Amino acid sequence: MDDHKDTGLAVIVVEDEDAIREEVCDYLSRHGFSVRGVADGGGLERMLQDAPADVIVLDLGLPHEDGIEIAKRLRRQRISIGIVVTTARSRVEDRILGYETGADVYLVKPVNYAELAAVIAALKRHRDQRPAADQGPAEMAWQLDLATWRLMTPTGAAMRLTRAEMKVMDLLSRTPGAPVMRHLIGRHMGKSDQLRDHRYVDQLVSRLRRKVITELGWEAPIGSAQGEGYFVPGSFHRLGEPTGPL
Structure with missing residues (x-):
């Protein structure tokens, strides 16, 4: 295992392809993140009810419910959560839609895992640095x-x-x-x-x-x-x- 300091960040990876989900979860775990994986939006909601997360890594091409709709719901219900979209949809129109519906970052597959880890950590730093409401x-x-x-x-x-x-x-x-x-x-x-x-x-x-x-x-x-x-x-x-x- 890699010798990486525990980041204290809770991440949920939503990906319906088992091999990819396991690979992403393994990489992020070895780099200090607390990671859980799930295959669809329903599983994500149940997982969030069990324990909160700092960042969601969300595939768009999911069964039962498209990732765009899941991103919209996450942003409405949990405004401070980080959302990193990963998808094979590379058109400019798709990226714009992803940002407009709540994604913080839009990464086109195949995703570089080192970049993914850096983006997750950066999102959490941003939220930690936000000023208090009265500021x-x-x-x-x-x-x-x-x-x-x-x-x-x-x-x-x-x-x-x-x-x-x-x-x-x-x-x-x-x-x-x-x-x-x-x-x-x-x-x-x-x-x-x-x-x-x-x-x-x-x-x-x-x-x-x-x-x-x-x-x-x-x-x-x-x-x-x-x-x-x-x-x-x-x-x-x-x-x-x-x-x-x-």
Whole structure:
């Protein structure tokens, strides 16, 4: 067995293929997680009644009830639980739907187990760092430093953005709280209005969301606007001035 420190995190893996479920559970157990496995949504509900969990690793292609519906119910009933979707559905439209229905992270199979373990740990760190209710919502303190190309969490952790990521965040943060349509983001990125360039925008946002969770342990402050565009919270802050063209 691997010599990994106990993380104290309770994880439930929902996967109907026995071999995959056992493999994921074994890997996560050897890396310090307390793991249980189940084959469908009904089993998940019974398992949660027996003992709570910090993170659910949820396959979408399940018998009896689709994983999308399970994610919706989990998010309604247990708003603070982490949801990591794993699926063979790789279309941009599927990933957008997954995020809009409650997933924190969307991983396309075959899943890299090391990345899965890192994502689970990051989700828990994010929830542990959330401020108390009387301190105001966490999203109020997100900041974008225009001079250094850094995105900063409410606790001051910072992440360097690439040029493409910075261009997206720069545009969204100019009108905080208001959605920016996908074709306008594409134009800002120097793309056309064609469908393939809309998909480029979706893929870029999806990668950025995952990068924020992996590097900072926070859910990215980027919301989806009815599948048509993206936005940042209304009081998202911009700092400084760009030192040159993006």
